[in-house]
Amino acid sequence: MADNEILQEEEASLLTLTDESGDEMTFEYLDCLEYEGKEYLFLLPAEVESSEIIILEVQPVDEENENYIPVESEEVLDAVYAIFKEKFKDVLTFAD
Numbered sequence: 304m305a306d307n308e309i310l311q312e313e314e315a316s317l318l319t320l321t322d323e324s325g326d327e328m329t330f331e332y333l334d335c336l337e338y339e340g341k342e343y344l345f346l347l348p349a350e351v352e353s354s355e356i357i358i359l360e361v362q363p364v365d366e367e368n369e370n371y372i373p374v375e376s377e378e379v380l381d382a383v384y385a386i387f388k389e390k391f392k393d394v395l396t397f398a399d
Contacts, residue, residue: 317349320371330357336386343383344371358383 316332330346333356337343342361347353358380359371374380388397 318346334387334390335361336383336390338379338383338386343374345387356384356387358387 317329318332319327319329321327329349331349333345333347335342335344344359344361346357346359348355348357358374360374362370362372364370374383
């Protein structure tokens, strides 16, 4: 299966996350990539008009659960976003 077919299938996947305040927000799943031994989740807000991609670090809690933590390091954000852009350069249009 080609990458663009995978992306199209995964784009239909929605993920609802609950923040520390108990507020829920639904995101469209874009991808999950590994960088320096950690996984990073790429999401797009589904309920608001936004083209801003959200990048969260995946932190395993146990075999069945994981937490999603905002990435604070600009260096890590830039690096994983560059990998994401390269992977989907032929599928998505990016505004810098």
